[in-house]
Structures are given as structure tokens and as C-alpha cells.
Amino acid sequence: MDVFGKSKRSQVMSRVRGHGNKATELALIKFFRRHRFTGWSRHRPIFGNPDFAFPKLRLAVFVDGCFWHGCPRHATQPATNRAFWQKKLARNRARDRVVNRTLRQRGWIILRIWQHELTRRNEPRLLLRIHRIFGSSFARNFEMVSTNQGEVA
Numbered sequence: 001m002d003v004f005g006k007s008k009r010s011q012v013m014s015r016v017r018g019h020g021n022k023a024t025e026l027a028l029i030k031f032f033r034r035h036r037f038t039g040w041s042r043h044r045p046i047f048g049n050p051d052f053a054f055p056k057l058r059l060a061v062f063v064d065g066c067f068w069h070g071c072p073r074h075a076t077q078p079a080t081n082r083a084f085w086q087k088k089l090a091r092n093r094a095r096d097r098v099v100n101r102t103l104r105q106r107g108w109i110i111l112r113i114w115q116h117e118l119t120r121r122n123e124p125r126l127l128l129r130i131h132r133i134f135g136s137s138f139a140r141n142f143e144m145v146s147t148n149q150g151e152v153a
């Protein structure tokens with residue numbers, strides 16, 4: 001017995017293959033606004049379809065569903081049709097790794113946010129993570145600019 005019927009499942013799959021789900025995207029938009037992060041845009045045609053990108057920083061942001069991407073804390077093993085789900089979820093994780101590797105090779109910084117990080121309770125930690133990334137990429141950009149101009153920071 002399958003968890004979803006066939007049509008229901010392909011419906012779920014097609015939603016998953018596209019961009020991150022609406023609720024988590026909206027939660028992240030609110031988060032960006034609340035903390036005055038600017039320069040982001042959504043659904044840029046970038047390899048791996050990140051949910052958000054900060055093009056100037058070359059920062060790609062993915063919001064990963066805990067179930068679909070195998071969060072170590074919340075990934076549950078569906079009780080039925082185990083082989084199907086194991087294969088499916090392993091494929092998702094493999095694809096995430098390919099996307100990470102490819103984007104890094106193209107000079108992108110990757111930020112993957114778990115769905116469970118988008119709660120008020122986990123917000124301080126997420127904020128810290130993002131600030132660290134911003135700090136280092138600002139530094140990197142500044143270095144690039146100062147090198148180009150032949151100046152020392």
C-alpha cells in the first residue's frame with residue numbers, strides 16, 4: 001500500500017520538484033524584512049533553482065523541507081513502501097550535493113536552511129548563521145575590489 005494514491009503522489013512530487021513550498025518561502029521573506037536584509041530576489045534562473053539569491057554576494061539560499069531533504073532531526077521513515085521512499089529521498093540528497101558542488105565551482109556561496117530553522121525559537125541561531133555568511137562574503141567582495149584597485153584594505 002502506498003502512502004499516497006498515484007495521482008496524489010505525482011501531485012506532491014511536482015510540488016516538490018519545483019521551488020520550496022510557499023509557507024517556508026514566505027517565512028523567510030518575513031525574516032529578511034524583519035532583519036533588513038536587502039538585495040535578495042526570488043526564483044532567479046540559477047542552476048539548482050535556489051529559492052532566493054543575493055546576486056551581488058553570489059549567495060544562493062535554499063529552504064529545505066525536513067522530510068524531503070533528510071533533516072537529521074526530523075526525517076521520518078515512512079512506514080509503508082519503504083524501498084520507494086528510501087530511493088526517492090536518497091536521490092534528493094544526492095541531487096542537493098550535486099547542486100552544492102556545481103554552484104561552489106561557479107563561485108557561489110550556498111546557504112541551506114532547514115524548514116525547522118524558520119521558527120521564532122530558532123531565529124536567533126539562523127540570524128547568526130546568516131550574519132556570518134554575510135560578514136565573510138562582504139569581506140571577500142571588499143578584498144576583490146581593493147585588489148582590483150591596487151589598494152590595501
Ligand SMILES: [Zn+2]
Pocket residue numbers: 066071072073074075114115116
Ligand atoms: Zn528538521
